[in-house]
Amino acid sequence: MAAVATDPRPAQVRATAVDSRYRRGAGRWLVLAAAVLVGLAVLAPFGIMLLNAFKSPQDYAANGPLSWPSSLYLDGVVAFWERTDFPVKLWNSVFISALVAVGGALLSLLNAYAIGIGRVKGRLWIIALFLLANMLPQEALIYPLFTMAQSVGLSNSQWSVIIIFTVIQSAFGTYLLSSVLGTFPPALLEAAALDGASRWRILWQVVFPIVRPTLSVLMIFFFIWTWNEFFIPLVMLTSNDTQTIPIALASLQGDRMMDAPTINAGSLVSLVPAVIFFLIFQRTLTRGVTAGAVK
Amino acid sequence: MADTALTERRSRADTRPRASRGTRRRRPQWVGYLSYLLPGAVAFGVVIGYPLLTNVYFSLFKWRGGMAPLRWNGLGNYVDLLGDDKFWTSFGNSLAMIVAMVLVPTLLGLVLAAVLFDYLGRRFGERVSSVLRATYYLPQILPVAVAGVLWNWILNSQTGALNVILRGIGVETPPNWLGDPSTALPSVMLVLIWVQMGYPVVIFMAALQRVDPELYEAAELDGAGWWDRFRAITVPQIRPETFVVTLTCTVAALKVFGPIYVLTRGGPESSTLVPSYYSYLNFFDKSQVGYGSAIATVLTLVIVAVALIILGLQNRAERREREGI
Numbered sequence: 001m002a003a004v005a006t007d008p009r010p011a012q013v014r015a016t017a018v019d020s021r022y023r024r025g026a027g028r029w030l031v032l033a034a035a036v037l038v039g040l041a042v043l044a045p046f047g048i049m050l051l052n053a054f055k056s057p058q059d060y061a062a063n064g065p066l067s068w069p070s071s072l073y074l075d076g077v078v079a080f081w082e083r084t085d086f087p088v089k090l091w092n093s094v095f096i097s098a099l100v101a102v103g104g105a106l107l108s109l110l111n112a113y114a115i116g117i118g119r120v121k122g123r124l125w126i127i128a129l130f131l132l133a134n135m136l137p138q139e140a141l142i143y144p145l146f147t148m149a150q151s152v153g154l155s156n157s158q159w160s161v162i163i164i165f166t167v168i169q170s171a172f173g174t175y176l177l178s179s180v181l182g183t184f185p186p187a188l189l190e191a192a193a194l195d196g197a198s199r200w201r202i203l204w205q206v207v208f209p210i211v212r213p214t215l216s217v218l219m220i221f222f223f224i225w226t227w228n229e230f231f232i233p234l235v236m237l238t239s240n241d242t243q244t245i246p247i248a249l250a251s252l253q254g255d256r257m258m259d260a261p262t263i264n265a266g267s268l269v270s271l272v273p274a275v276i277f278f279l280i281f282q283r284t285l286t287r288g289v290t291a292g293a294v295k
Numbered sequence: 296m297a298d299t300a301l302t303e304r305r306s307r308a309d310t311r312p313r314a315s316r317g318t319r320r321r322r323p324q325w326v327g328y329l330s331y332l333l334p335g336a337v338a339f340g341v342v343i344g345y346p347l348l349t350n351v352y353f354s355l356f357k358w359r360g361g362m363a364p365l366r367w368n369g370l371g372n373y374v375d376l377l378g379d380d381k382f383w384t385s386f387g388n389s390l391a392m393i394v395a396m397v398l399v400p401t402l403l404g405l406v407l408a409a410v411l412f413d414y415l416g417r418r419f420g421e422r423v424s425s426v427l428r429a430t431y432y433l434p435q436i437l438p439v440a441v442a443g444v445l446w447n448w449i450l451n452s453q454t455g456a457l458n459v460i461l462r463g464i465g466v467e468t469p470p471n472w473l474g475d476p477s478t479a480l481p482s483v484m485l486v487l488i489w490v491q492m493g494y495p496v497v498i499f500m501a502a503l504q505r506v507d508p509e510l511y512e513a514a515e516l517d518g519a520g521w522w523d524r525f526r527a528i529t530v531p532q533i534r535p536e537t538f539v540v541t542l543t544c545t546v547a548a549l550k551v552f553g554p555i556y557v558l559t560r561g562g563p564e565s566s567t568l569v570p571s572y573y574s575y576l577n578f579f580d581k582s583q584v585g586y587g588s589a590i591a592t593v594l595t596l597v598i599v600a601v602a603l604i605i606l607g608l609q610n611r612a613e614r615r616e617r618e619g620i
Binding site: 028031032035036038039042043045046048049052064065066107110111113114115117118119120121126129130132133135136137138139140141142143144145148163164166167168170171174199203224227228230231234235245246247249250253259260263264266267270271274275278282 | 323324325326327328329331332334335338339341342343345346347349350353360407410411414415418419423427429430431433434436437438439440441443444445446447448449454456459460463489492493546549550552553556557570571574575578579584587588590591592594595598599602
């Protein structure tokens, strides 16, 4: 504000302001048009996907990607559904993501309870370690994890993926929850301690109910992040019956049978669960995105 | 914390018979909470600490993986890296990833967020700006592999939507977007900008909500135009969020794997090779586990160094701001 007030060219600034007020009628529509155009550019691939998911290969060859399908063609969806055995993939994705969401939130809560409320010694270093863990490239862990999973009989097992992501996701969760719990009202804790509640009871009967909204945001994050993960599931889950949706879709790539409608139908079917999930939790999520941004 | 330690020392020096409460205080409060860290500590040790160190250990050997013998190579793998063109190409491409995932989205995001919040939001209502925001954010929610598969088809030289359209409007030989070394990297960068752009927009718009609206009103009364307000209010006010976005996106750009795997597999002719994909290739395709581990180790060091630099810059900016006030 100070910079504006002490602007050395007040006359000029005022002149442009008058100008802009003068042009406001037309100008604002131009700005709106530009913003809408950017939005359309973002939406274009989705639109093309929708148009071509239900179009027969002959129709596509004759009329191209921008035409309205001449008839509703469902073979693409059916082909993708059957070739990937989609219900199995869907269940695998849900199973892995849900367990990671719950497990990750639980582990984050325990860590954050010790760091944010217990204020254990050296907590800044502990948090720094968690942040570091969050930044590591998965490539620097994958080969040892791969051999470890083999040696304990968890190769090609979803449990290896669940355990790994529970820990990786809770690195972020611990960081976020620790700063939330660091500001927890001490009066509540003291009152509970005076009543003779143990630490364990304070955690579940005082702290947990109050941070439940934050925990649910974390769980949504963990679910979506795990759902979208690619690298570790690609390496760890090697057979058809254990793979997740993104891996199944990617492994169909380059397949000669993958014509335009199958690719588009596959992409569409694969992103539907994520979109549904997003729409259900949109409000919680936007709050959560914000929470992540506050240092 | 220091306080507790002090009282504790004093109570130990105390010779008076301790009340039952005093005995409980013999250990500082926080020690009782250590057991809550135990599951986390074990899990992190097993899933992150041990594998990370093992990876460094592997990088000192020549190893074809599996049951093959490990042959000591010292720092040989790292020396080989220095003379490996592909290694340098992959890190050079990381710079392109930073342009596509950090620089362009952050700048675009700043302008778009400010336009939505400070201009369109006020002239056309909150609804318009929140619908546009949701639109920009849409690519962020879909699995990156799905986005890659979709774009891989759109950009396909023969059957892809883009080239079919181009041929339809009379372009005889449209470019082979992902198959030509000169266009592959820019194409991948465009896809990544498309994926990434919504993230800064959402964060910056949320950040703008905590800026005091009076600042804008006062500036407007003083006759400041949109650009003046953007420069003098918006950008400095949301600097903390800009740092967070820069940090998280830079780390993500250095780690990028999924889009490269589904779009180009690092090709053609390594023109889109990135370090993570290069190490993956060595691990699981070329069976050069030691070499792959060395690449992953270097990548780790680069990421940590870059993150520390960004955090350092942030600290310095904050300190300067505090001294300025």
